[in-house]
Amino acid sequence: MQSENPTAAILVIGDEILSGRTREGNAHHLAQVLSATGFDLREMRIVADDHDQIVAAIRALDRSLGGAYDLLFTSGGIGPTHDDITADAVAAAHGTTVEINDEARILLQARCDRMGMELTPNRLRMARVPVGGTLIDNAVSAAPGFSIGNTHVMAGVPEVFRGMVDWLIPRLPGGQPVQSETVEVRRGESDVAEQLEEMASKFPDLSMGSYPFRDERGWGTNLVVRGLDAARVSFAMSELRRELGL
Amino acid sequence: MQSENPTAAILVIGDEILSGRTREGNAHHLAQVLSATGFDLREMRIVADDHDQIVAAIRALDRSLGGAYDLLFTSGGIGPTHDDITADAVAAAHGTTVEINDEARILLQARCDRMGMELTPNRLRMARVPVGGTLIDNAVSAAPGFSIGNTHVMAGVPEVFRGMVDWLIPRLPGGQPVQSETVEVRRGESDVAEQLEEMASKFPDLSMGSYPFRDERGWGTNLVVRGLDAARVSFAMSELRRELGL
Numbered sequence: 001m002q003s004e005n006p007t008a009a010i011l012v013i014g015d016e017i018l019s020g021r022t023r024e025g026n027a028h029h030l031a032q033v034l035s036a037t038g039f040d041l042r043e044m045r046i047v048a049d050d051h052d053q054i055v056a057a058i059r060a061l062d063r064s065l066g067g068a069y070d071l072l073f074t075s076g077g078i079g080p081t082h083d084d085i086t087a088d089a090v091a092a093a094h095g096t097t098v099e100i101n102d103e104a105r106i107l108l109q110a111r112c113d114r115m116g117m118e119l120t121p122n123r124l125r126m127a128r129v130p131v132g133g134t135l136i137d138n139a140v141s142a143a144p145g146f147s148i149g150n151t152h153v154m155a156g157v158p159e160v161f162r163g164m165v166d167w168l169i170p171r172l173p174g175g176q177p178v179q180s181e182t183v184e185v186r187r188g189e190s191d192v193a194e195q196l197e198e199m200a201s202k203f204p205d206l207s208m209g210s211y212p213f214r215d216e217r218g219w220g221t222n223l224v225v226r227g228l229d230a231a232r233v234s235f236a237m238s239e240l241r242r243e244l245g246l
Numbered sequence: 247m248q249s250e251n252p253t254a255a256i257l258v259i260g261d262e263i264l265s266g267r268t269r270e271g272n273a274h275h276l277a278q279v280l281s282a283t284g285f286d287l288r289e290m291r292i293v294a295d296d297h298d299q300i301v302a303a304i305r306a307l308d309r310s311l312g313g314a315y316d317l318l319f320t321s322g323g324i325g326p327t328h329d330d331i332t333a334d335a336v337a338a339a340h341g342t343t344v345e346i347n348d349e350a351r352i353l354l355q356a357r358c359d360r361m362g363m364e365l366t367p368n369r370l371r372m373a374r375v376p377v378g379g380t381l382i383d384n385a386v387s388a389a390p391g392f393s394i395g396n397t398h399v400m401a402g403v404p405e406v407f408r409g410m411v412d413w414l415i416p417r418l419p420g421g422q423p424v425q426s427e428t429v430e431v432r433r434g435e436s437d438v439a440e441q442l443e444e445m446a447s448k449f450p451d452l453s454m455g456s457y458p459f460r461d462e463r464g465w466g467t468n469l470v471v472r473g474l475d476a477a478r479v480s481f482a483m484s485e486l487r488r489e490l491g492l
Contacts, residue, residue, distance in 0.1 A: 016457055018287045019424065019472065020278030024270065027292075032266030041264045043299070044292040046273075049455075053289070080436040081456045082443040122439040140460070159460050178265065190326040193368040197328040209295075210327045211262055214386070214405050224267065 003228060005040040005175030006070040009061040012046040013054055013076040013086050014156055026075040026154075026161045033165055038175030042069055049077060054089035064149035065093060071172065076156030078145065080125045086153060087146075091130035094148050101129035104144050111142035137167040179230040181237040185244060188212065188219045195243040196223060203227075203236045249474060251286040251421030252316040255307040258292040259300055259322040259332050260402055272321040272400075272407045279411055284421030288315055295323060300335035310395035311339060317418065322402030324391065326371045332399060333392075337376035340394050347375035350390050357388035383413040425476040427483040431490060434458065434465045441489040442469060449473075449482045 010030055016022040027044045034041045043061065047053045054077075059065045062072040077086030091098045104127035105119075112119045126143035129135070136145030136154060140163045145154040147168075154164040185192060189212045200208040206227040213220055223240065227233045256276055262268040273290045280287045289307065293299045300323075305311045308318040323332030337344045350373035351365075358365045372389035375381070382391030382400060386409045391400040393414075400410040431438060435458045446454040452473040459466055469486065473479045 015453065015455055016470070017274075018277060018290070019426070020274065020281045020287075021426075021470065022457070023274040028263075028266065028269040031264060035266045041266075042294055044264070044290075046290040048288055050288075079456070079458060081439040082446055083455055120436060123436040125439075126436070141465075157458050157460060180265070180267075190366060190369040190372070193327040193371075200328055207261065209261055209329055210325070211268070212325060212403050214403060219387075224262070226265065 003040050005038050008039045008041045008071040009043040009069040011057050011074045015049050017046050035178045037169055038177045049083045051089050055093045058093035062150045072151045074153045075161055078155055080122045087128050096131045098128045098130055100127050107142050136164050139163045176228045178226055179233045180226040181233055182222050182224045184222050186220045189221050199240050206236050249286050251284050254285045254287045254317040255289040255315040257303050257320045261295050263292050281424045283415055284423045295329045297335050301339045304339035308396045318397045320399045321407055324401055326368045333374050342377045344374045344376055346373050353388050382410050385409045422474045424472055425479045426472040427479055428468050428470045430468050432466050435467050445486050452482050
């Protein structure tokens with residue numbers, strides 16, 4: 001599928017994913033949002049709470065640092081504890097340092113005042129933002145995310161992450177949303193491979209995928225046609241159905 | 247946490263994950279198995295069905311090719327259709343080519359005979375294995391995975407992937423399983439950050455993680471202590487509970 005949409009990567013930071021304790025869900029959510037809003041997600045990476053590993057991944061993925069993709073979204077590691085090292089790693093990757101951001105401090109102070117809490121040094125850690133960064137709104141719990149270069153840094157708690165995505169994505173220059181149509185056949189992949197390949201060469205501007213599965217009725221395959229032009233996707237799908245005798 | 251366990255990475259290959267159509271589950275399953283069997287999973291990557299991207303990722307992750315980790319496990323892209331390009335990419339990364347593997351052909355032929363099916367050219371594609379590769383058993387549907395260098399290549403269909411993991415992992419030289427204990431507190435992360443940091447410096451051989459969440463009762467935090475020695479993990483957890491007044 002040819003696309004001039006901005007390319008993107010997601011970097012998830014967190015030992016809890018790698019240990020198997022937590023099943024990653026933020027990247028999956030953002031992948032759906034990016035498809036629907038015209039960004040071409042090319043890669044996801046999940047790394048440990050490890051400074052060097054985070055810095056290396058950011059440099060590899062953010063085009064503003066010589067990396068591979070137009071935009072980089074991160075999830076995780078911006079809380080108040082000793083293992084929350086994302087802000088420092090992002091700053092290091094972008095060649096800057098971290099400071100208490102005034103705007104973020106005011107947001108946190110306001111929330112503490114509202115809730116009758118003290119803005120302790122630990123809570124204030126959540127106002128640490130790389131110099132030159134701009135804030136990403138947190139509608140759930142005040143502690144903001146931030147953007148610097150082409151890196152957009154968001155929280156790992158799913159509700160907070162989703163709130164930040166909802167705020168951020170409409171503010172980024174997107175492209176054309178991807179259109180897709182799916183047909184399920186009760187055949188193995190081998191039995192539809194030929195027809196699918198024929199369609200793929202007939203419609204080089206579209207992407208044809210086949211996803212085998214097994215359920216209580218045995219093997220089946222989902223065939224998916226994707227492209228930027230809904231009419232063209234529909235036309236290719238009707239051709240594919242005809243080829244398959246559906 | 248200090249560990250001499252073998253390090254590992256997982257590479258998931260599939261447009262369907264990046265498009266948001268499918269939520270990744272194989273890497274999560276394998277992460278749990280690796281924790282329990284003494285492998286130190288350091289990174290997951292998810293890339294598209296793109297030859298160059300797969301080759302680059304394998305080279306970056308497999309130590310036998312100068313990459314970062316002792317072992318690399320892959321999921322996806324070894325089916326019979328035109329978009330199944332993993333075998334070719336793995337071969338290219340390891341500087342070899344793909345051929346019809348005799349042992350794999352015999353397995354597929356036997357299954358076709360059992361099921362009264364013909365071993366068509368498309369089905370035979372699933373016997374394509376890099377020269378020098380050894381097979382990974384597929385108890386579900388015969389088409390095997392394979393190992394070459396330190397790269398272990400498995401199917402993307404979850405049932406098949408799990409069967410391959412069950413067969414493969416006991417055959418690899420593992421290390422010490424990671425032990426962990428968790429305590430849930432009904433406090434925000436900021437309110438336990440100090441105690442957690444103190445414990446982290448008191449027990450440098452262990453790993454202390456804090457995972458905030460939000461549910462119908464409001465904010466809470468899971469505190470997790472991990473290490474290779476179960477008695478030491480228990481001792482640290484009892485100290486942490488005491489610090490927190492639990």
